[in-house]
Amino acid sequence: MAGRKQAIYNGARSLADNEHYIIQIFDVAPCGVLVKAYRQSNSIEIYMPITEGELDKATLNRSEKSLSKLADSLDLVEKGGQTFLESSIPGISKPKVVPSGDGVRQFIGRTKAGDETLPEFLTKALAELCKEKPSGIEAVRWLGNWLLENNPNQPRVEEPSDEQVVEEPVDDNDFGGYGTLLPNMFQVVFVLGGPGAGKGTQCAKISEAFSYVHLSAGDLLRAARQDPNSTHGELINSFIKEGKIVPVDITIGLLKAAMEQSGKRHFLVDGFPRNLDNLDGWNKHMSDCAHVNFLLFLATTEEVMQDRILARGALAAKAGAIVRADDNVETIKKRFHTYLESTMPIINHFKSLGLCREVDSSPPPDDVFAEVAKHFV
Numbered sequence: 431m432a433g434r435k436q437a438i439y440n441g442a443r444s445l446a447d448n449e450h451y452i453i454q455i456f457d458v459a460p461c462g463v464l465v466k467a468y469r470q471s472n473s474i475e476i477y478m479p480i481t482e483g484e485l486d487k488a489t490l491n492r493s494e495k496s497l498s499k500l501a502d503s504l505d506l507v508e509k510g511g512q513t514f515l516e517s518s519i520p521g522i523s524k525p526k527v528v529p530s531g532d533g534v535r536q537f538i539g540r541t542k543a544g545d546e547t548l549p550e551f552l553t554k555a556l557a558e559l560c561k562e563k564p565s566g567i568e569a570v571r572w573l574g575n576w577l578l579e580n581n582p583n584q585p586r587v588e589e590p591s592d593e594q595v596v597e598e599p600v601d602d603n604d605f606g607g608y609g610t611l612l613p614n615m616f617q618v619v620f621v622l623g624g625p626g627a628g629k630g631t632q633c634a635k636i637s638e639a640f641s642y643v644h645l646s647a648g649d650l651l652r653a654a655r656q657d658p659n660s661t662h663g664e665l666i667n668s669f670i671k672e673g674k675i676v677p678v679d680i681t682i683g684l685l686k687a688a689m690e691q692s693g694k695r696h697f698l699v700d701g702f703p704r705n706l707d708n709l710d711g712w713n714k715h716m717s718d719c720a721h722v723n724f725l726l727f728l729a730t731t732e733e734v735m736q737d738r739i740l741a742r743g744a745l746a747a748k749a750g751a752i753v754r755a756d757d758n759v760e761t762i763k764k765r766f767h768t769y770l771e772s773t774m775p776i777i778n779h780f781k782s783l784g785l786c787r788e789v790d791s792s793p794p795p796d797d798v799f800a801e802v803a804k805h806f807v
């Protein structure tokens with residue numbers, strides 16, 4: 431199409447490889463525009479389609495000024511061993527690596543169909559087909575019906591809002607976030623802040639207002655500590671009393687099991703990842719099944735946090751409830767130390783990725799929530 435159509439923009443410039451390129455933009459309305467960069471030295475052409483939606487988001491039109499701005503914003507990027515054109519204008523999607531060759535096999539291999547991978551699901555379907563032995567076109571019809579009936583990803587009546595999201599095509603670029611977002615993945619917001627910053631309080635409000643499942647890593651560890659079947663009870667106990675961070679394999683095991691058992695897709699992971707070991711463990715065990723949308727950071731002073739924790743302990747004691755083993759001045763000091771030394775670098779890491787949403791959690795709970803909610807709408 432680009433070859434036969436008249437370009438609506440023609441220009442020339444050097445790109446990141448210091449080679450000279452002819453840049454042309456073709457109008458392919460109503461689909462959008464097509465950018466072509468032609469490397470003169472070896473006649474290589476690189477194309478970049480831009481949809482009408484992206485043009486709208488980027489507030490670009492087909493005027494000479496807009497097209498020139500678009501052409502000036504382009505550069506080359508390398509992804510997955512391929513060279514793409516990329517625009518620095520917000521609203522225009524970043525190029526995606528389309529799996530090919532062995533990448534296709536890996537992509538299909540890790541795509542989930544319920545609790546199974548896609549190849550496992552398809553193997554089961556073919557095994558059922560062999561048992562039934564329909565012939566001719568009937569075999570195709572039978573297999574189609576079986577896949578439709580047994581597809582674990584089809585919308586379920588009891589989960590309309592979550593499933594609706596799962597069914598929609600997901601655009602990683604619109605979404606941003608940490609890790610690759612594939613259909614059916616868990617979607618996660620990490621919630622961090624110092625001890626007593628109000629993470630649990632805000633998570634309760636978010637989960638109520640926005641249908642997220644609240645998973646507190648601390649609560650899961652405390653529950654596992656009490657579980658007579660858990661082999662880690664004593665270890666967890668000693669780590670919590672010392673304000674130290676429990677080895678990640680234990681915490682990830684609890685988080686992953688809770689996510690899978692919930693049958694839901696959207697989670698607030700409260701109080702995790704608390705250190706580099708936690709983040710590495712997450713990347714190792716969860717990156718193929720979970721996408722982190724952003725990190726919510728509840729920030730307040732050490733004084734406020736200490737007052738809140740001590741008040742929480744006093745209130746529990748007064749009510750005859752169990753006082754947390756770490757809600758005492760001695761352990762609070764150790765928890766602050768761990769927070770500053772190990773957790774702040776994780777928060778700063780997410781800041782550097784542009785994925786940290788910070789809210790001052792010093793005001794009363796409802797005022798904090800009014801700010802927090804802005805990040806979820």
Ligand SMILES: Nc1ncnc2c1ncn2[C@@H]1O[C@H](COP(=O)(O)OP(=O)(O)OP(=O)(O)O)[C@@H](O)[C@H]1O
Nearest residue numbers: 624625626627628629630631738742791793794795
């Ligand atoms: N904005 C707020 N203003 C006043 N008190 C608050 C506020 N947010 C939470 N609290 C109170 O402070 C105490 C600690 O809050 P919360 O349990 O939500 O914090 P947390 O960050 O989850 O703590 P931890 O890390 O110790 O689990 C609770 O008693 C809670 O009721």
Ligand SMILES: O=c1ccn([C@@H]2O[C@H](COP(=O)(O)O)[C@@H](O)[C@H]2O)c(=O)[nH]1
Nearest residue numbers: 647648669670673674675676681701702
């Ligand atoms: O990922 C985690 C979360 C928590 N811990 C330990 O539990 C306590 C209490 O956690 P809260 O989030 O404040 O309820 C924390 O001090 C750690 O000792 C953990 O090890 N890993």
